[in-house]
Amino acid sequence: MFSLEKSKQAFAEARTYMPGGVNSPVRSYRSVGGNPPFISSASGSRIYDIDGNEYIDYVLSWGPMILGHANPEIVASILEAIPRGTSYGAPTLLETEVAKKIQAFYPSMEMVRMVNSGTESTMSALRLARGYTGRDKIVKFIGCYHGHSDSLLVKAGSGLATFGVPDSPGVPTGVAEDTITLPYNDSDAVRQLFEAHGESIAAIIVEPVAGNMGCVPPVEGFLETLREVTTEHGAVLIFDEVMCGFRSSSGGAQKYYNVIPDLTCLGKIVGGGLPMAVFGGKKEMMSSIAPSGPVYQAGTLSGNPVAMAAGLATLSMLQKYPNAFRQVEESTEALCQGLEAAAKEVGVPVVVQRVGSMFTLFFTDKAVHNFDDASACDMEAFKTFFHYNLERGIYYAASQYESNFLSTCHSDQDLAYTLQIAKEAFQAIKG
Known part of the structure; x- marks a missing residue:
């Protein structure tokens, strides 16, 4: 059973010592609501919080961990x-x-x-x-x-x-x-x-x-x-x-x-x-x-x-290992294609944009070329998608305006489970 009780207590205490309880604004989850999990450790494609929850990590410290955590x-x-x-x-x-x-x-x-x-x-x-x-x-x-x-x-x-x-x-x-x-x-x-x-x-x-x-x-x-x-x-x-x-x-x-x-x-x-x-x-x-x-x-x-x-x-x-770039890009491409296919099957308007091993899933029916396009996306659908995934062990960036990333440690099993949960999340959005 997913719980963030320890993280909630930690967040409440942190807010008495740091503005918003964080040292960088997006970590506060203000744009998606809810309580951020407090991370205790990380390894490979996974991060772990103080409540004992395990996540497949697509944030990767906002990009640096291309070779996975704790390489x-x-x-x-x-x-x-x-x-x-x-x-x-x-x-x-x-x-x-x-x-x-x-x-x-x-x-x-x-x-x-x-x-x-x-x-x-x-x-x-x-x-x-x-x-x-x-x-x-x-x-x-x-x-x-x-x-x-x-x-x-x-x-x-x-x-x-x-x-x-x-x-x-x-x-x-x-x-x-x-x-x-x-x-x-x-x-x-x-x-x-x-x-x-x-x-x-x-x-x-x-x-x-x-x-x-x-x-x-x-x-x-x-x-x-x-x-x-x-x-x-x-x-x-x-x-x-x-x-x-x-x-x-x-x-x-x-x-x-x-x-x-x-x-x-x-x-x-x-x-x-x-x-x-x-x-x-x-x-x-x-x-x-x-x-x-x-x-x-x-x-x-x-x-x-x-x-x-x-x-x-x-x-x-x-x-x-120059093939590392090809490996992580191919994994990212496979994930993005899978996300688009799952959304299309369920009937939820989604555009997944990717360059190399960075990507964003936009809840819109047209390509995003600038900030106005990004701002026109369905933010409520994103919030539903984000929290559905978080509660099932998928850790995406906590904002529609951020990129996600893959590492060389993300396995085929990671991608398969991610796509399974994504389809369920799309179905929850569809209602």
Whole structure:
């Protein structure tokens, strides 16, 4: 019998010590209601909560665990590193080895700088773009999330190129005004903006495969348009591949779609599940960063030796077993096809969108190309689907606006059981 009694007590206590009882908002289950299970451990494709419930995990810490939870080789590398000390604040050989591995997968990252989170990565890449170009304005797309730095928590103004306005209290209006927001996948809007204001724009930052309004691929020609207009107007093209990096393909979305940015931001998988991220790109741009150049960026824990050990182990395994990417993509494709077939059989409108090993099940009858499309989905149907699955041991992202993921540890038996429960959930929605 499914129960979350211990988790309910834990959540109540956590709310007295932390805002909303969590350290990242989506964990609170506000968008789906109910009580989040408090996780006690994880292994392979499974996570376990303090109430003794076991789940097949399709969140995978929001993407990093492509080789499964508690991978023995990664754990061994961490355990080997810890006795040598957990932080030095000084250079190590590991940093250079990780940089070499990253460049092997992402040749466009001619030089890199290690940081501790995706937010740090995107924030630093934008500062570099502004410093390099001498311009202030940046362009982002509605529905793309690039971390919680001030200039990126901005919503659209009332017109195509109107000033942005803060999307969160605490973000200065002056900062938001330099961020222009456009609809994702709208090449015409991009061209019009650059025709009018191209000479004042420092950079475009984009999730080349959107993952924070659900999995939304770029439409044909969209990424090519971004590359074309930034090149023409001397702006910097930044791919935020924190989520889709190593998920779209072994070389991320830039390899999958053959569009090469000036700067790339990576996180999640690159740290093997530990806090680590990286940004990098053209040598001439990266040389503008201190101490080589005037653009300042620093971090006491950047290049942390334990995180470097986990990242190096992960990247080494992915390099050693390149079929891992094919395996996890084929499993994801099979699951997505099964979900669509089950929904169609029951008669529930569903679109499952996938790129590589990331996917989202949208409760709608048409493809999702942007945030407006995602917002038009049936949120009540999603809530029913989510809780039906959770109570039967299937752990999906607790929001219609998030992506799900698979690992090399997800078995055929995992997929079969997932599809069985999905069909039952669709029947419950149908009524």
